[in-house]
Amino acid sequence: MILQCSTAIVTGGCSGLGLATATALRNANMNVCLFDINQEAGNACVEQLGSSQTLFAKVDVRNEEDITAGLALAKSTFGDIHLLVNCAGIAPAKRLLNRDSKAMPLADFQQTIDINLVGSFNVARLVAQAMAEQAPCNGEGERGVIVNTASVAGYEGQIGQCAYAASKGGIIGLTLPMARDLAPLGIRVNTVAPGIMGTPMLLAMPENVQDALAQNVQFPKRLGLPEEYAKLVMHIAENSYMNGETIRLDGGLRMPPK
Secondary structure, eight states: OTTTEEEEETTTTTTTHHHHHHHHHHHHTTTEEEEEHHSSHHHHHHHHOOOOOOOOEEEETTHHHHHHHHHHHHHHHOSSOOEEEEEEOOOOOOOSSSSOBBBOHHHHHHHHHHIIHHHHHHHHHHHHHHHHTTTOOTOEEEEEOEEEEOOOGGEEEOOTHHHHHHHHHHHHHHHHHHHHHHHGTTTTEEEEEOOSBHHHHHHHSHHHHHHHHHHTTTSOOSOOOHHHHHHHHHHHHOOOOOSSSSEEETTOOOOOOO
């Protein structure tokens, strides 16, 4: 896929990995539509990234009507959708049983699954439907690329990560069958599984906490940069032979129990 003048949708696009990706895509002269629930941040990001090639749509990834309306806005403004990057998600930490041996509320588990896993699938299925209606964008018959975001927790969930690890493991499990389902239509699907990334939430932690987290990374011994995630997304979009794969972006990290 040629990035220049193409159009991308980025969920969770107003912060963290999503904003870093949206910024990189805009720097590559792509049109970008930010799907996020934060209206105030969305308005600020559009101004920051340039209103002529950036849109914001207030979208809860669990809500089909929100996604459909966001897609309609993106298509009416920019035309065909070539890239979807699913970054929207939450990362709560709660043990299966607390210190009083009381079970985690089922609603907490369901919310994490609904936003991270079901939400990613919900946006992907509707964007894929829109992509399938488009003419191919190159001589190979490619119509679009979907990049989902998992986590190393999908492989090595830590204590307190039952819900989060299950949601990200589900995204990993979706990758190959989704790619197989969409292959006849010329739509590729890949997943990035980041390790410990230097998002604003982590960078707000005390420096000694950040240093302790980085010690589990093999090399380089630091937090990953959101910009490094964005670079990988762009490579996936441009490399048409990359399909059905989950790529760890973690500096060789293997998560300990806690």
